[in-house]
Amino acid sequence: MTGGARDPGLQPERTRLAWRRTTLSFTVVALLALRQVLRAGLGAAGTVALALGLLAWLGFLRVAHRRVGGMGAAEPAPLMVRHALAAAVCTVVLAVCAAVMLF
Template sequence: MSGPGPGPAGGRDAGLQPERTRLAWRRTTLACSVTAVLALRQALRGSGSPVEVAGVAMIVLLWLAFLGVAHRRIRALAAYRPAPLAPRSAVGAALCTLALAAFAVAVIL
């Protein structure tokens, strides 16, 4: 008598974990997008000084960088055996998140 098999094609059955992770990345991307839009809206209400324009440019660049990391990870999780998140991507996503949080605090003050 043999126990349960290792998965559909003789490999690891990942179950729903990759899908949950994919959904978490999508939710995080949505939250990051909303934060970026609110920060842009607040920055554009200002006087249009060079500092505000530079802030808007940084917000857009950070949002695009995070969107790129998230999109690559979502696509990687679609595979049957997703590769682990590279440390460089993890650090990039964390830095983008922290920078957007810092901009949010700066906009509020």
């Protein structure tokens, strides 16, 4: 592959769109969390859980934003392990917040 040439398989574009889809899914689940707390009333634990969940959402947005920015190169560098780990940790934090909100 020569630098600057467009990949005929549009791999960077597909990866960028995959990040966008994932961000969108994360946003939908974060909105469900918001709805959960609004429905149940703002208890102390629920508020803390919601705040944590929104932080996780922001963290995921940040990782996704940086990664999408890096997709502009003709041959993007591989995803870094800490970014993959951060994305997964944000997802896990959201799940833990959801579990807290059940009670």
